[in-house]
Amino acid sequence: MTEHSLWCFSRALHRAINERQPDDLAALIDDNVEWAVYGPIDMFPFLGARRGRAAVLDVCKQIADNIRVHRFERETVMLGVDSGASMMRYSLTALDSNRPISLRLAQFAQFKAGLLTSMRVVVDTFDLVEQTLGRPIHLPKIA
């Protein structure tokens, strides 16, 4: 039984980020990949949408320049033949501030012949912003 594309991709992504070895990742990305990590791009320029392998490899390099992954846990996983979705909890360090960040996100990946063709990620971005700032943002209670 062949390993699911999501596991190969995940391993290559973490190697690209933590070890700055993007070759495995490059070999697993379709030429015309669509990529979107939704979030405030003014604060985090490595969030947002990208199109094509070169742009995705470039944004993964930017991510590697900014964070280090310590641990991740898949809280929920769903696998299809050529797709995978997971809800994940990451323990990261922001490299500029050396601040620990605990992040929850959901990712939806699609593959074709083992290559990533689409990646969409929703992040609990308010939590990310507060942890990155290192202080709470005062919010009114609305309900």
Add this chain to the structure above:
Amino acid sequence: MTEHSLWCFSRALHRAINERQPDDLAALIDDNVEWAVYGPIDMFPFLGARRGRAAVLDVCKQIADNIRVHRFERETVMLGVDSGASMMRYSLTALDSNRPISLRLAQFAQFKAGLLTSMRVVVDTFDLVEQTLGRPIHLPKIA
């Protein structure tokens, strides 16, 4: 072919929110359901974790008191036998301010014998907070 539990649940949830008719929803929730919508509970007390049918029905009533759903689009869907995950884009109105809110979220649902046993939702919360406030929060650029 029976309709997937996710579609029944989704219809009942929207009926509970928009029409304040929670009976269909109540009939589709397991006694010991686990429920979590991650986000800033100080601002939105109807986010956060709940356990059990009564608590989930109560929080859905609180959601109904605060928002109205205009449209939703499933951008990605994955279905398993007793599970479903989707990335969704909602068009809402915040009822207190009459403000339109466009929201992206990812939901992971698990069912047992047609009843919801687990729901976990990741929301692009920073976007939600800014739209609810009706103004941008100034952020430093970190990268």
